[in-house]
């Protein structure tokens with residue numbers, strides 16, 4: 060017999076693996092690049108040592124939180140969009156002067172190849188925000204051609220994030236990455252559709268111009284929420300902002316909104332996408348019902364609607380009832396490397 064609880068706990072403390080979900084004619088796949096460790100009390104300063112002692116399931120064997128880094132591949136027919144571009148081919152040892160443990164990337168292109176995708180087939184790379192662990196492959200060039208890795212891609216950045224790039228550079232985003240972006244950047248605005256069924260939503264908080272992407276297909280809505288969360292524990296404690304959040308109060312408010320959308324799920328990465336910064340809503344768009352292992356929050360399905368205009372009536376169910384499929388929590392965000400990212 061499979062020990063489900065043990066499996067879910069194990070997922071909390073290891074890097075995410077490749078995983079896909081079909082949304083009608085669209086396939087969404089988490090493509091791992093690497094992982095970043097974080098010291099729990101440093102990443103989440105409002106947490107306590109007593110909490111981590113009581114909840115070791117969130118920590119790896121060295122006592123760190125573990126955050127995946129990677130990209131989210133969105134395929135629709137022959138077309139391909141990538142959301143975020145990993146940490147890149149770098150490895151950084153743990154530095155006790157920072158909130159981070161060890162950081163490593165470099166697997167993104169190999170994992171894309173395993174999925175049958177070459178980076179030059181990516182028509183656009185959309186960024187949730189401009190921290191280094193989301194644009195690590197942007198300044199890289201192909202050893203075969205000398206061209207940028209994403210040779211044909213536009214770089215899509217939310218307008219307010221691009222406007223803040225000088226401040227981001229001062230906080231640690233490398234100049235060469237921003238210069239590489241600038242050559243092919245296209246700014247996008249709140250509500251804009253950037254790919255079939257993919258809509259931008261500006262969600263300032265983690266950074267001044269942070270964005271999430273709402274992916275709709277087959278009656279299902281997936282929210283790629285970037286760094287609005289850094290650990291699954293924030294589903295139970297949305298008030299715990301990350302040390303890297305630009306506006307902690309605003310970031311916490313957005314996590315509460317995400318939790319309201321993420322009903323009928325487990326706090327862990329238990330959905331069809333076993334990893335990555337993704338929240339899934341299904342069918343009725345049930346609200347306010349994220350279920351943790353320790354409690355079920357009551358709430359009533361109120362129906363929902365998609366960015367494309369589709370809507371679902373209420374199914375009338377309460378949290379936890381099986382007949383309402385509800386949205387499903389299925390991931391957590393990667394975090395960033397040294398300094399303020």
Ligand SMILES: [Zn+2]
Pocket residue numbers: 188190265286303394395400
């Ligand atoms: Zn970030």
